[in-house]
Amino acid sequence: MDAPVQLRDITFAYGEGELRKAVLRDVDLTVAPGEIVLLTGPSGSGKTTLLTLIGALRAMQDGSARVLGQELRGANEAARVRLRRSIGFIFQSHNLLGFLTARQNVAMALEMDARLSERQRLDRAAELLTQVGLADHLEKLPAQLSGGQRQRVSVARALAAEPGLVLADEPTAALDKASGHEVVMLLRNLAKSRGVPILLVTHDPRILDIADRVVAMEDGRIVDTSAEKHAAA
Amino acid sequence: MSGIALVERRAPGPAAAALLAVRLAWRQLWSEKARLASAIAGVMFACVLVFMQLGFRAALFDSATALIGAMRGDLFLMHPLTTASFRPEPMPRVRAYQALALPEVERTVPIYLAQATWRNPENGSRRAIQLIGVDTDAGVLDFPGLAPILERLKRADTIAFDVRSRPEFGAVARLLEERGPFDVQVGNRDMQVVGLVEIGPSFGADGNIVLSDVNFRRVVKERLVSAIDLVAIRLRPGSDVAAVQQRLRAVLPPDVMVLTQAELNAHERAYWEEATPIGFIFSFGSLMGLVVGMVIVYQILFSDIAGHLKEYATLKAMGYSNFYLGQVVLGAALILAVAGFIPGFIVSALLYDVVGGATFLPLAMDVPRATTVFAMIFTMCAVAGLLAMRKLRDANPADMF
Numbered sequence: 001m002d003a004p005v006q007l008r009d010i011t012f013a014y015g016e017g018e019l020r021k022a023v024l025r026d027v028d029l030t031v032a033p034g035e036i037v038l039l040t041g042p043s044g045s046g047k048t049t050l051l052t053l054i055g056a057l058r059a060m061q062d063g064s065a066r067v068l069g070q071e072l073r074g075a076n077e078a079a080r081v082r083l084r085r086s087i088g089f090i091f092q093s094h095n096l097l098g099f100l101t102a103r104q105n106v107a108m109a110l111e112m113d114a115r116l117s118e119r120q121r122l123d124r125a126a127e128l129l130t131q132v133g134l135a136d137h138l139e140k141l142p143a144q145l146s147g148g149q150r151q152r153v154s155v156a157r158a159l160a161a162e163p164g165l166v167l168a169d170e171p172t173a174a175l176d177k178a179s180g181h182e183v184v185m186l187l188r189n190l191a192k193s194r195g196v197p198i199l200l201v202t203h204d205p206r207i208l209d210i211a212d213r214v215v216a217m218e219d220g221r222i223v224d225t226s227a228e229k230h231a232a233a
Numbered sequence: 234m235s236g237i238a239l240v241e242r243r244a245p246g247p248a249a250a251a252l253l254a255v256r257l258a259w260r261q262l263w264s265e266k267a268r269l270a271s272a273i274a275g276v277m278f279a280c281v282l283v284f285m286q287l288g289f290r291a292a293l294f295d296s297a298t299a300l301i302g303a304m305r306g307d308l309f310l311m312h313p314l315t316t317a318s319f320r321p322e323p324m325p326r327v328r329a330y331q332a333l334a335l336p337e338v339e340r341t342v343p344i345y346l347a348q349a350t351w352r353n354p355e356n357g358s359r360r361a362i363q364l365i366g367v368d369t370d371a372g373v374l375d376f377p378g379l380a381p382i383l384e385r386l387k388r389a390d391t392i393a394f395d396v397r398s399r400p401e402f403g404a405v406a407r408l409l410e411e412r413g414p415f416d417v418q419v420g421n422r423d424m425q426v427v428g429l430v431e432i433g434p435s436f437g438a439d440g441n442i443v444l445s446d447v448n449f450r451r452v453v454k455e456r457l458v459s460a461i462d463l464v465a466i467r468l469r470p471g472s473d474v475a476a477v478q479q480r481l482r483a484v485l486p487p488d489v490m491v492l493t494q495a496e497l498n499a500h501e502r503a504y505w506e507e508a509t510p511i512g513f514i515f516s517f518g519s520l521m522g523l524v525v526g527m528v529i530v531y532q533i534l535f536s537d538i539a540g541h542l543k544e545y546a547t548l549k550a551m552g553y554s555n556f557y558l559g560q561v562v563l564g565a566a567l568i569l570a571v572a573g574f575i576p577g578f579i580v581s582a583l584l585y586d587v588v589g590g591a592t593f594l595p596l597a598m599d600v601p602r603a604t605t606v607f608a609m610i611f612t613m614c615a616v617a618g619l620l621a622m623r624k625l626r627d628a629n630p631a632d633m634f
C-alpha cells in the first residue's frame with residue numbers, strides 16, 4: 001500500500017520580493033498507512049503551513065506532495081477541493097455551524113456523498129457521536145455543549161466521511177488537560193480502529209503518548225524524527 | 234493507489250446539491266428569527282411599494298383610455314395632430330362622407346369631443362368637464378347605463394352625467410334620485426340631467442357628460458357644424474378590416490388617420506405613457522422600492538456571511554466548493570424573495586381595495602401583474618445575493634489552522 005502522505009523537497013515562502021519570507025525548506029516527510037504522527041516545534045517553525053499544504057488548502061510552490069495518491073504540485077482548485085473531501089480536518093477551535101445540531105453538523109461532512117440518503121447520513125452521524133460519547137447530546141446546538149464536547153463533535157465530523165487522512169492543528173489548545181487528553185484519545189482510538197493515519201500538530205507535551213512517531217520542526221526544517229512506538233490500541 | 238485513501242465518492246447531482254444548499258440557507262435564516270423577520274419585512278415593503286406604483290400606473294392609464302376604449306367601431310378616423318381625446322384637433326366632416334364611398338363601409342358616425350364649464354348644482358363652483366356628443370341612435374358608445382336612457386337624450390337640452398366623475402362636480406346622482414331630472418349649467422346653457430352613465434375620470438378630464446350631437450352643438454356654439462373630432466366607421470359584416478383600412482388611407486387626404494379600435498386605444502395610451510412624465514414617475518417609484526429592498530436583503534446576507542466566515546471557511550476545508558456556498562447565499566436570497574412576496578401580495582391586495590375606494594381609480598390585483606412583481610422581487614433578491622456572495626472569497630480555508 002502506498003503511503004498516504006509523501007512529501008519531497010517541499011519549499012514554501014510567503015510574500016513577494018523584499019517581503020519574501022521562506023517558511024519551509026526542503027521538507028521530506030512520509031506518513032505510513034494507519035500511522036499517527038505528531039508534529040512539534042517552536043512557534044513560527046512552519047508546522048501549520050506544512051499542514052495547509054498537505055490538506056490542499058493552499059497552493060504548492062516547490063517540491064512534490066503526493067497525498068492520498070493525488071499529486072498536489074500544479075493541482076488546480078477543483079482537484080484540491082475534491083481531495084479535501086477525503087481528508088478529515090480538526091481545527092484549534094471547533095468551527096461547528098452554530099445553527100445546526102451536533103448531529104446535523106456531523107452529517108454536513110456526508111452531504112457531499114450522494115451514495116447516502118438523508119436517513120443514512122443522520123444514522124451515521126448519530127453512530128459517530130455515540131462513539132465519541134455524545135449519544136445523549138445528538139440534538140444539542142454547539143452553544144449548549146462544553147468545549148470538550150464541541151471538540152468531540154469535530155472529531156466525529158472529521159471521521160464521518162471515511163477520510164483517508166486526518167489532519168489536526170493543536171486540537172487541544174482550547175481545552176483543559178483532562179478533556180484535551182480525552183479528545184485525542186478518542187481521536188486516536190477511532191483512527192486506529194479504522195486504520196486512518198493522523199498528522200497532528202501540537203505544543204502539548206501531555207499528548208505525545210498517543211503518537212507512533214513524533215516529528216520535530218525548527219525554522220522550516222524537520223530536525224528530528226524519533227520513533228516512539230506504542231502498543232496499538 | 235492507497236487502499237483506504239480513495240473511497241470513491243459520488244458527488245450529488247446539481248438538483249440534489251442545490252436542494253441541500255437551500256436547506257442549509259433556510260436553517261441559517263431560521264436560526265435568527267428576528268433577523269429573518271426584518272429581512273422579510275424589507276422584501277415585503279419593496280413588494281408593496283412596487284405593487285402600489287404599478288397599480289396606480291395601470292389604473293391611471295386604464296382610466297385615461299376609458300373614454301376611447303368604450304367607442305365601438307371597426308375603424309376610426311382622427312386628425313393626425315390629435316394627441317389625446319381631451320384635446321382633439323377637428324377635421325372636416327366631409328371625410329365621414331368620403332369614407333362612405335367604399336362599398337364595405339356601412340355607416341360613418343361623427344363624434345364630437347370638447348370641454349365646457351360645469352356649474353356645480355350644489356354650490357355653484359365651476360369646473361371643466363368633458364363632453365361627448367354623438368348621434369344617439371348610432372350605437373357607437375358602450376358606456377354602462379347609456380342604453381336605457383338613449384331615448385331621453387334625444388330631447389332638446391338633455392345630458393347624461395358620468396356618475397364616476399370626481400365629487401367636485403356635485404352629488405348629481407343623489408340629486409337626480411331626489412328631484413328627478415333637474416337643470417345644471419353647462420357652458421352658458423341650462424341643460425337637463427336625465428340619466429347617469431359610468432365612464433370614470435382620467436388625467437385629461439375630471440368628469441364626463443354624454444349628449445346627442447345636436448345638443449352638443451347647442452352647448453358648444455363656437456364650433457363649426459362641419460368640424461368633427463372623431464369618426465367611427467362600421468363595416469358591412471364579413472369585410473376585411475385591414476384591407477378596408479388600406480383603401481381608406483389611399484382614398485382619403487392626409488389630414489385624417491385611419492385607425493382600428495386597438496390602434497386608437499394604443500394612440501391614446503401612448504400619449505400618456507410617452508408624452509407625459511407620468512409613466513416615468515411610477516417606474517421611478519418602483520425602482521426606488523426595489524433598490525431599498527435590495528439594500529436590505531444585501532445587508533442581511535452580507536452580515537450573515539461576515540459573521541460566519543470561519544464556518545464558511547470550514548465548509549470549504551471540508552471540500553465544499555465556492556459554487557456550493559454561492560448556492561447557499563443565493564438560496565437564502567430566494568427564500569427571502571418568496572417569504573417576503575407572499576405577505577407583500579396579500580397586503581397589496583388589501584391596499585388596492587382601500588386605496589381604490591378612496592381615489593376612484595380602478596385598482597385591481599391580477600395575475601400578470603403579480604407575476605411581474607414576483608419576477609422583479611426575485612431578481613432584486615438574486616442581485617443582492619450575487620453581490621453578497623463576493624464576501625465568500627474572504628473565507629479562506631488556509632487561514633483556519
Ligand SMILES: Nc1ncnc2c1ncn2[C@@H]1O[C@H](COP(=O)(O)OP(=O)(O)OP(=O)(O)O)[C@@H](O)[C@H]1O
Pocket residue numbers: 014015021023041042043044045046047048049050
Ligand atoms: N498567511 C501568512 N502570510 C505571511 N506569513 C505567514 C502567514 N502564515 C504564517 N506566516 C509566517 O510563517 C511562519 C510560519 O508560520 P506557521 O503558522 O506555519 O508556524 P507554526 O509552526 O504553525 O507556529 P505556531 O506554533 O505558532 O502555530 C511564521 O513566521 C509566520 O509569521
Ligand SMILES: [Mg+2]
Pocket residue numbers: 047048049169634
Ligand atoms: Mg500553527
